[in-house]
Amino acid sequence: MTEKREHDIIESFIRFADRLIDDVDVLDLTTELTRDCARLLDVAAVGLLLADPSGVLHLLAATSEEARTLEAFQLQRDEGPCLDCFQTGEPVNVEDLRNETQRWPRFTAVAAEQGFASVHAIPLRLRDERLGALGLFGTTPGTLNDDDLKLAQGLAHVASIAIVQVTNAPERSDILAALRTAVASRALVETAKGVIAHTHGVDTQEAFNRLRDQAHQHRQHLADVARDVVSGRTSTTAPTGME
Amino acid sequence: MASDDGVQAGLTAAVVAVGGGAAADRLCACCVQLLAVDGAALSLTSGGTDYSVGVSGTGIKTITELQFTLGEGPCFDVVSSSAPVLVADLNDTHRWPAFAGAAAELGVRAIFALPITVAGFPVGVLTLCRHRPGRLTGSAVTGVFLAAELAVLPLLDVMGTDMRAALNDVGSPAWAELGSMMRSEVYQATGVLIAQLGVPPAEAMVRLRAHAFATGLSISDIAYQILDHHLYLDDDDKDRPGSER
Numbered sequence: 001m002t003e004k005r006e007h008d009i010i011e012s013f014i015r016f017a018d019r020l021i022d023d024v025d026v027l028d029l030t031t032e033l034t035r036d037c038a039r040l041l042d043v044a045a046v047g048l049l050l051a052d053p054s055g056v057l058h059l060l061a062a063t064s065e066e067a068r069t070l071e072a073f074q075l076q077r078d079e080g081p082c083l084d085c086f087q088t089g090e091p092v093n094v095e096d097l098r099n100e101t102q103r104w105p106r107f108t109a110v111a112a113e114q115g116f117a118s119v120h121a122i123p124l125r126l127r128d129e130r131l132g133a134l135g136l137f138g139t140t141p142g143t144l145n146d147d148d149l150k151l152a153q154g155l156a157h158v159a160s161i162a163i164v165q166v167t168n169a170p171e172r173s174d175i176l177a178a179l180r181t182a183v184a185s186r187a188l189v190e191t192a193k194g195v196i197a198h199t200h201g202v203d204t205q206e207a208f209n210r211l212r213d214q215a216h217q218h219r220q221h222l223a224d225v226a227r228d229v230v231s232g233r234t235s236t237t238a239p240t241g242m243e
Numbered sequence: 244m245a246s247d248d249g250v251q252a253g254l255t256a257a258v259v260a261v262g263g264g265a266a267a268d269r270l271c272a273c274c275v276q277l278l279a280v281d282g283a284a285l286s287l288t289s290g291g292t293d294y295s296v297g298v299s300g301t302g303i304k305t306i307t308e309l310q311f312t313l314g315e316g317p318c319f320d321v322v323s324s325s326a327p328v329l330v331a332d333l334n335d336t337h338r339w340p341a342f343a344g345a346a347a348e349l350g351v352r353a354i355f356a357l358p359i360t361v362a363g364f365p366v367g368v369l370t371l372c373r374h375r376p377g378r379l380t381g382s383a384v385t386g387v388f389l390a391a392e393l394a395v396l397p398l399l400d401v402m403g404t405d406m407r408a409a410l411n412d413v414g415s416p417a418w419a420e421l422g423s424m425m426r427s428e429v430y431q432a433t434g435v436l437i438a439q440l441g442v443p444p445a446e447a448m449v450r451l452r453a454h455a456f457a458t459g460l461s462i463s464d465i466a467y468q469i470l471d472h473h474l475y476l477d478d479d480d481k482d483r484p485g486s487e488r
Contacts, residue, residue: 054247054385059427068427076422173384177327180357180388184325188363190427191444194434194470204431204470223363227325230364230437230444 005040009151012036016158024166025221026050026182027189030061031212033134033159038063040155041148043136044116047071049082050124050132050163052179053172057086057132060186065205066114067137073110080107085121086133091153092121096141117141122152124160131160185223192226250277250386255418258393267297267397274390275299278383280355280371282306285394287367287401288322296367296401302349307370309345316342317356318368325365327357327391332376352376357391359398362433364444367398392421403449423462424448432466436476450476 015036019029034046045067049057057075062068074080081092081104094100095118101108111119118138124131134156136144144152166178189211196207215225257273258266267285274283282303287294298304310316316339317328330336331353333343346354351372359367369391379387423429429451436447451469454476455462468474 065427072426171378171384173327173329173379173387176384176388177329180391181326184358184360184363186363187360187425187430190430191362191364191434191437194431194436195438196434197431197470198435198438226363230362230434 008036009040012040012155013158016155016162019162024162025185025223026163026166026178027060027185028215028222029159029162029166030182031222033155034061034063035212037134037136037152037155041136041152042138042144043120044139045137047082047135047137048124048132049075049086049135050179050182051086051130053175057083058179058183058186060132060182066116067135070107070111070114070116070137071135074107077106079104081119081121082133082135085123086130089123089125089130091123091149092119093143093149094119095143098141111137115139118143120144120149120152122149122156124156124163126160126164129164131163185221185226188223188226188230192229195229247382247385250382251389253277254386254390254393258396264296264397264401266400267394268299269297270390270394270397271297271299271303274369274371274387278371278379278386278390280373280383282351282370282372283390284370285359285367285397286318286370287398288318288365296398302351303370303372306346306349306351306354306372307368310342313339313341313345315339317354318370321356321358321368322365325358325360325363327355327388329355329379331378334376346372350374353378355379355387357387359391359394361395361399361448362430362444366402366445367394369394395421395424399445399449399452402445403453424452426463426466428466428470429462432469435469440476 015032030048030050034048037046045064047062047067047070048060049071050060051057059071059075062071071082074083081094085092097108097111097117097119116137116139118141120136122134122136124134136152192211193204193207196202196210197204211225212222215222254270254273254277257269271283271285274280283299284295284303284307285297286307287296295304295307307318310318317330320328333346333352333354336343351374353373353376355371357369358365359369371387432451433444433447436442436450437444440447451462451465455465465474
């Protein structure tokens with residue numbers, strides 16, 4: 001392991017640990033989890049599905065438009081490795097999607113269209129409670145090595161604890177309220193991406209990078225930055241990494 | 244109280260077949276029937292004004308309007324936080340002294356207010372109130388959240404009155420329609436229209452939806468055309484198809 005990678009891993013765990021005692025926001029948390037996984041693991045893109053108390057899954061975060069499309073497809077068509085992973089609570093490792101056309105005929109076709117060749121789905125759960133699933137998508141066939149899989153599971157565990165902390169209100173109505181707010185926040189982020197893309201002539205991926213960077217730099221919630229953009233209170237003009 | 248499935252079916256039926264204000268009234272009446280509350284109101288709150296789109300009766304209308312007279316109440320908090328405000332007992336909260344007093348006079352003890360969001364942006368509030376204090380229980384818990392999702396449809400209808408006729412023809416399957424609006428590309432295209440036309444989120448969504456109706460294409464197809472710069476919706480032609488370039 002390189003020193004840089006080790007440093008990044010430690011930093012990632014510390015950030016999630018901080019979340020446990022800090023102002024927790026489900027959308028920020030899931031967005032960071034997917035980004036860290038995409039950075040630290042040998043995968044091309046990462047997406048995350050989170051369940052509400054009725055067991056209905058919602059798409060909360062994705063690191064690329066392709067991963068977003070693939071996660072949304074699974075939800076709409078009720079088919080795919082991330083759904084199986086959520087339902088069983090066990091990881092689903094698919095080295096080569098071309099071998100799984102019978103198991104998920106429609107999913108494998110869309111995955112190929114989006115340029116993906118392998119999937120590793122990691123369950124988000126705490127004890128017996130199933131919270132959701134993390135989808136790790138690769139553009140070449142192959143399996144993740146053991147260290148990467150363990151790291152993914154470790155990050156998923158820490159994130160699960162933090163998510164439960166937010167949603168672990170005694171009343172079901174409070175949990176639903178927290179999740180509904182997170183889902184609305186995600187809609188707001190997508191809308192803000194459209195505003196930035198049009199205003200600055202960038203693609204939606206770059207628009208998202210700018211939103212996220214601005215949230216980090218100003219220590220704001222992603223949803224708050226997005227709300228400001230949509231309501232025109234600010235314009236995210238700075239390119240990635242610059243003010 | 245009805246089962247989870249019964250609640251979902253009942254609420255869904257309320258907004259199908261009729262559009263706009265009629266659907267809003269029916270949805271509110273249905274909330275009272277199915278969710279063990281005594282009053283329900285659906286209001287548009289965008290632009291800082293309150294406008295009741297649907298109510299289940301006169302009592303709840305007074306309660307919602309009261310908040311705007313007094314300048315405080317759960318509706319304000321819902322709009323400013325974009326989060327649901329669920330108050331099991333108004334006697335236990337000191338958040339809105341004037342409103343709580345007035346509500347008590349009208350015999351209201353519990354109040355549940357939920358944001359109606361379009362593209363993640365609050366455009367309205369669904370307010371439910373009850374004479375008896377206590378939290379929501381059983382199928383009413385998920386029911387109020389389902390009702391808040393469904394309420395988007397009549398609210399958008401009222402904003403885009405031109406579409407009401409089209410909607411009546413469709414007899415739209417509400418969940419499918421909501422699902423089609425909750426896709427990333429639709430939100431992103433809504434954002435493009437907000438920036439391009441300088442309109443608020445709800446109006447941008449109304450335009451998208453109207454264009455889908457007018458052309459017979461899915462709202463997702465329209466969204467992709469906008470994102471790929473193949474379609475520009477005009478500034479003024481609200482109900483006519485935009486120019487294809």
